[in-house]
Amino acid sequence: MKIALAGHDIDLICLPHEVEAFNLHGAIVRVPIRERQGLLELNSSRAKGHLRAIHPWEFNPSNYDLVILAMQEPQYRQESVKRALLQVALAGLPCMSIMNMPPLSYLKRMLGALAEVTRGAYVNADLWDAFDPTQMTLCSPDAQAFRPTGESVNTLQVRLPTNFKAARFDHPDWASRLEDLAHDIDAYRFFEDGQSIDVPVKLRVYESGFVPMAKWPMLITGNYRCVLDQSVCSIKDAVHADLAESERIYEWVCALCIKLGASSEDLVSFPKYAKASEQLLTPSSAARALASGVSSIERVDRVVQLLAQQLGHSGAAIDQIVSRVDGWIAKNKT
Numbered sequence: 001m002k003i004a005l006a007g008h009d010i011d012l013i014c015l016p017h018e019v020e021a022f023n024l025h026g027a028i029v030r031v032p033i034r035e036r037q038g039l040l041e042l043n044s045s046r047a048k049g050h051l052r053a054i055h056p057w058e059f060n061p062s063n064y065d066l067v068i069l070a071m072q073e074p075q076y077r078q079e080s081v082k083r084a085l086l087q088v089a090l091a092g093l094p095c096m097s098i099m100n101m102p103p104l105s106y107l108k109r110m111l112g113a114l115a116e117v118t119r120g121a122y123v124n125a126d127l128w129d130a131f132d133p134t135q136m137t138l139c140s141p142d143a144q145a146f147r148p149t150g151e152s153v154n155t156l157q158v159r160l161p162t163n164f165k166a167a168r169f170d171h172p173d174w175a176s177r178l179e180d181l182a183h184d185i186d187a188y189r190f191f192e193d194g195q196s197i198d199v200p201v202k203l204r205v206y207e208s209g210f211v212p213m214a215k216w217p218m219l220i221t222g223n224y225r226c227v228l229d230q231s232v233c234s235i236k237d238a239v240h241a242d243l244a245e246s247e248r249i250y251e252w253v254c255a256l257c258i259k260l261g262a263s264s265e266d267l268v269s270f271p272k273y274a275k276a277s278e279q280l281l282t283p284s285s286a287a288r289a290l291a292s293g294v295s296s297i298e299r300v301d302r303v304v305q306l307l308a309q310q311l312g313h314s315g316a317a318i319d320q321i322v323s324r325v326d327g328w329i330a331k332n333k334t
Contacts, residue, residue, distance in 0.1 A: 001029045002201060006184035007048035011063075013084060014053045021154040022053035029145075031158040033197060039157065040190065040197065056080035061091035066177060072285070073101040074123040074296035082127060089130035094174040096166060098141045100219060101298035102212075109133035110209045111260060117310045121302035137178070139166035140212035143201045144280060160279050161200035167209040179205050210262035216304055217253035218273055221246050223284035224301045224321050227328060232287040235280035243274065249317045253304060256313050290325070295332040301325055 004010050004027075012022060026045035033040050044051040057080055061067075067088050069076075076085055088095060097103050105128045107115035119125040144160035147153070166182075169175045182203040190197040225238040225246075239246045250270045257267060282288075286297045302325075305318045 001027055001042055001044060001047070001051075002185045002188070002199070002203070003181065004044050004047040004049035004051040005042065005190075005199070006181070006188045008181065008184065009049050010051045011059075012051070012053045013056050013059060013081070016055065018153050019053040019055060021152050022051070025152070025154055027051055028155040029158065030148075030156070031161055031199060031201065033200070036197075040192075040199065042190070042199070056084045059084040059087065061087045061093055064093060066174075066181070067093050067095045069095055069097040069099055069103065071099070073099055073103075073298045076127060077124045082124075085127060086130055089132075089135070092132070092135060094169055094171070094177070095131070095136050096139050096178065097136065098139045098164065099298065100141070100215065100223075101300055101303070102138050103131070103136055104128035105131035105133045106136040106138045107303075109136060110213075111307075114260075114307070114310065118303045118306050121299045121306060123296055134170055137167050137169050138209070138212040139164050139203075140215040142215065146282065158201065159281075160276060162276070163202045163204050165204050165206060165211050165214070167212055168205050168207060175205075178203075206266075208263070208266050210257060210260070210266040213257055213260075213262060214267045216257060216300060217250045217267070217270075218277075219300050220253045220304055220318065220321065221250040221273070222277055222280065223286055224325060225249075226283040226287035227290060227321075227324050229324065229327075232283040232291045234282050235277055235284055239274060239277040245317075246270075246274070249315075252313075252315050252317065256304065256308050256311070259311050259313060260307065286325075290328040290332065293332050295329050297325075297329070299325070 014022065026043045029042045030039040031042065076082060097106060104115060104118065104122055104125050107118060141164055142162040143158060143164060145156045145158045147155060148157050166178060169178060182205050185203050188199065190199050222235040222239050226232050226235055247270050250273065254267050258264065289297050301322050305322050308315060308318060
């Protein structure tokens with residue numbers, strides 16, 4: 001939505017019922033604005049850029065300057081999506097992933113041969129082998145949104161209007177492309193009743209490739225700990241039920257990131273995350289998926305565990321989290 005508002009054309013690759021909804025009614029995003037009552041509703045039909053939805057088989061890589069990977073990792077094994085993704089790889093198009101699960105090709109870009117130890121965490125790791133690692137960048141989707149109950153598939157409501165944090169491409173032309181996009185999004189203003197409104201949720205581009213991995217401590221401390229033995233809980237409850245234990249886990253993942261090459265400046269402090277998590281009043285998408293019977297979810301917990309084991313950075317908490325998620329998956333498969 002922010003890209004379309006900034007004047008760029010967007011195609012969304014969607015399921016058939018989503019294609020119909022987006023093309024008939026546009027994309028609708030409701031976002032809170034500081035010091036403003038209620039939510040601001042944005043509709044892509046009024047954007048400067050053109051937003052449309054297409055089927056995977058309609059995808060032609062020659063039409064695009066940038067591909068954004070915005071589905072969860074298990075969804076890329078669907079045959080028509082898999083074919084489209086392979087077209088992207090073969091065409092050499094730059095890709096920005098906003099998945100919580102980093103594409104294996106991005107881990108190869110950042111970690112070299114060490115990335116191979118995470119192969120077992122992916123539903124279809126071989127798919128990412130078609131990419132040159134330099135094609136891929138990662139963007140941490142720190143903003144939080146949800147589909148309001150009873151609303152159509154083309155509607156989202158933003159709960160936590162923070163920014164998307166992307167690592168720059170090494171390729172100078174692709175880096176400029178991403179930075180221009182960030183600039184245009186930053187410059188966009190919504191006008192209402194003669195007033196200019198700065199709409200939150202921006203794209204920020206960083207030199208360090210480890211900045212997007214700052215999401216890992218958040219995912220392990222909050223998102224995956226929503227998964228309890230017999231039920232699920234909100235991210236807020238997962239973090240704040242035992243704040244001292246949450247801080248220990250968070251700092252343990254931060255220490256792993258630093259062992260991998262991050263600096264402390266790349267990461268987010270625990271107090272800042274704990275404050276933000278107070279607004280996260282529902283279970284994570286991974287927890288909701290498991291509770292609904294899904295047997296394949298993004299396994300960032302396993303990526304973190306496998307890298308930690310390889311580096312001798314043991315942790316009982318991560319083993320317990322992975323074991324609990326494994327248990328739910330096994331149960332859902334029966």
